[in-house]
Amino acid sequence: MKPTGLRIAQISDLHFGRDVPAIAQTLRAELRDAAPTLIAVCGDLTQRARTVEFQAARAFLDQLPAPALVVPGNHDLPGWRVWSRIARPWRNWRQQMLTDANGTVIHTGDGLVAVGVNTARQWSLHPDWSRGRINIRQLNEISEAFDDAPRDALRVVVAHHPFLLTEPGRYRGLVGRSRLALQHLHRRADLLLGGHIHLAYSGVVSGLVIAQCGTAFSDRLKGEPNSYNLIEAEGDRMTVSIRRWDGDRFDTHQRTEYVRDGHEWRTYS
Ligand SMILES: [Fe+2]
Ligand SMILES: [Fe+2]
Numbered sequence: 190m191k192p193t194g195l196r197i198a199q200i201s202d203l204h205f206g207r208d209v210p211a212i213a214q215t216l217r218a219e220l221r222d223a224a225p226t227l228i229a230v231c232g233d234l235t236q237r238a239r240t241v242e243f244q245a246a247r248a249f250l251d252q253l254p255a256p257a258l259v260v261p262g263n264h265d266l267p268g269w270r271v272w273s274r275i276a277r278p279w280r281n282w283r284q285q286m287l288t289d290a291n292g293t294v295i296h297t298g299d300g301l302v303a304v305g306v307n308t309a310r311q312w313s314l315h316p317d318w319s320r321g322r323i324n325i326r327q328l329n330e331i332s333e334a335f336d337d338a339p340r341d342a343l344r345v346v347v348a349h350h351p352f353l354l355t356e357p358g359r360y361r362g363l364v365g366r367s368r369l370a371l372q373h374l375h376r377r378a379d380l381l382l383g384g385h386i387h388l389a390y391s392g393v394v395s396g397l398v399i400a401q402c403g404t405a406f407s408d409r410l411k412g413e414p415n416s417y418n419l420i421e422a423e424g425d426r427m428t429v430s431i432r433r434w435d436g437d438r439f440d441t442h443q444r445t446e447y448v449r450d451g452h453e454w455r456t457y458s
Contacts, residue, residue, distance in 0.1 A: 415434035
């Protein structure tokens with residue numbers, strides 16, 4: 190089973206300021222060869238939300254070989270520069286990314302509808318402000334975009350914070366309101382994409398495929414090499430391939446196959 194109809198490259202946690210240029214260059218070349226339908230960029234484009242880091246991120250995005258859907262992460266906020274964080278949290282983002290950070294981003298066509306939402310928050314009741322959250326407005330906007338899409342389009346949500354954790358990353362916490370989001374998206378969405386914890390894996394929750402991405406080319410490793418995901422889908426079949434950096438190039442480390450029964454996905458075995 191090798192779906193080839195639609196191909197999404199998922200990259201995340203670029204962390205310009207802590208990027209490794211040789212890996213970034215190799216990734217860009219690989220993406221050119223892979224010819225994806227869409228490149229989903231799951232946030233943390235910068236290390237400290239500085240102008241020079243955003244400029245580097247912008248230059249990288251401008252050279253990508255396919256349309257990119259980009260969402261911010263917590264590192265794209267001004268960290269502990271408290272005044273900036275409160276008064277103008279997304280100023281640098283807006284100036285360099287040329288999008289409203291809090292707006293929903295939608296890509297349609299080529300057999301898919303992908304909706305990007307900003308789950309990073311400028312402050313939180315939780316002491317760990319790196320944690321994110323999804324809200325009702327965003328869920329409603331996702332639903333509206335999906336309702337308007339052709340029936341057979343693959344429905345994809347692009348976010349930064351995770352909807353699924355594995356043991357090594359459990360201490361980072363799920364995106365706030367993840368349970369509500371999963372209930373809301375049940376039978377509405379096909380695929381949720383996230384980053385943030387710099388660990389790559391995929392799985393099924395509530396009938397949705399969830400794919401988490403490692404850091405594509407930063408040196409901020411959390412116990413595993415740099416990676417990106419290549420997701421291929423056709424009809425009721427989907428594969429998620431984790432492509433890991435081996436010191437010279439990216440190589441397929443793990444490929445997981447999924448199949449859809451009715452509106453629900455499950456692991457294919
Ligand atoms: Fe990150
Ligand atoms: Fe993050």
